[in-house]
Amino acid sequence: MELKPIKTRKIYEEIVERIREFITSGELQPGDRLPSERDMAERLQVSRASVREAFSALEMLGLLEIRTGEGTYIRQVNIESVMSSLTWVLYMEKDAVLELLEVRKILEVQVAALAAQRANPEDLQNIEEALKQMYQDLQKVRLGEHADERFHFAIAQATHNKILIHLMSALSDTMERTLKVSRSKLYEGKDMPERLYKEHALIYEAIRQQEPSEASERMFAHLAGVEASYLV
Known part of the structure; x- marks a missing residue:
């Protein structure tokens, strides 16, 4: 999974779109664990706050599951x-x-x-x-x-x-x-x-x-x- 630096005004939206592209392309599968907020922020060259906001948005959409103390995982995508x-x-x-x-x-x-x-x-x-x-x-x-x-x-x-x-x-x-x-x-x-x-x-x-x-x-x-x- 290649993560390139992001340069845009709406950072969290770009992160959301990047992760969604990985999911739809099959590079990320249901059950896969995402890098930590710190790791993701360093690799994308963005703030941890932007990564956290993107994760929260994707969780609301039902695409991610944030497990306290365990990490962030890709959820099984359904029609909802x-x-x-x-x-x-x-x-x-x-x-x-x-x-x-x-x-x-x-x-x-x-x-x-x-x-x-x-x-x-x-x-x-x-x-x-x-x-x-x-x-x-x-x-x-x-x-x-x-x-x-x-x-x-x-x-x-x-x-x-x-x-x-x-x-x-x-x-x-x-x-x-x-x-x-x-x-x-x-x-x-x-x-x-x-x-x-x-x-x-x-x-x-x-x-x-x-x-x-x-x-x-x-x-x-x-x-x-x-x-x-x-x-x-």
């Missing part, structure tokens, strides 16, 4: 840790908002189609409850962003595809962090809450009627409109 890593990467890429919106549009259009094919009565009830919450927020002149997120995630759950559900969860978490202010402005626009509610109602109806093409078309139209609103 991969999705957590995706959330981390998306969150750090603060200038990629438009790309994030594009990914969401591409993904959710197919999600809507699959939901129309696979949704069971319980799934439909969950989607409908989120829609009802949106309507109640609309009547009380409240921002309906939480019900909005619940609606879209309920559709993802209706696909019964675990990877899609994890992807949607990662995207939803990142959207909430990076677009919080923009989402508030979106819902405060004139007639926008009512328009968004009607668009969601049309999507739900297409899913309930088991019409995949219609569901995907309505989802695309909705997300394209949202994307255009962010660009104003």
Whole structure:
């Protein structure tokens, strides 16, 4: 395992990326022990504080296990840790908002189609409850962003595809962090809450009627409109 000196402003992020590259390339395997903080800092020519911060970040992502008195080890990677890593990467890429919106549009259009094919009565009830919450927020002149997120995630759950559900969860978490202010402005626009509610109602109806093409078309139209609103 070759460790080269790092020269960058965001030292711990570079350390995180370097270790992740070793894991994905297979140079580091689950169960392998990493060098100590002191050794790692000397070989990378960075501070021990930066190494410690990187280790903590990777532990939060589920990629490392820090055992007190024993050392730091590579954990077995599972779908949860991969999705957590995706959330981390998306969150750090603060200038990629438009790309994030594009990914969401591409993904959710197919999600809507699959939901129309696979949704069971319980799934439909969950989607409908989120829609009802949106309507109640609309009547009380409240921002309906939480019900909005619940609606879209309920559709993802209706696909019964675990990877899609994890992807949607990662995207939803990142959207909430990076677009919080923009989402508030979106819902405060004139007639926008009512328009968004009607668009969601049309999507739900297409899913309930088991019409995949219609569901995907309505989802695309909705997300394209949202994307255009962010660009104003």
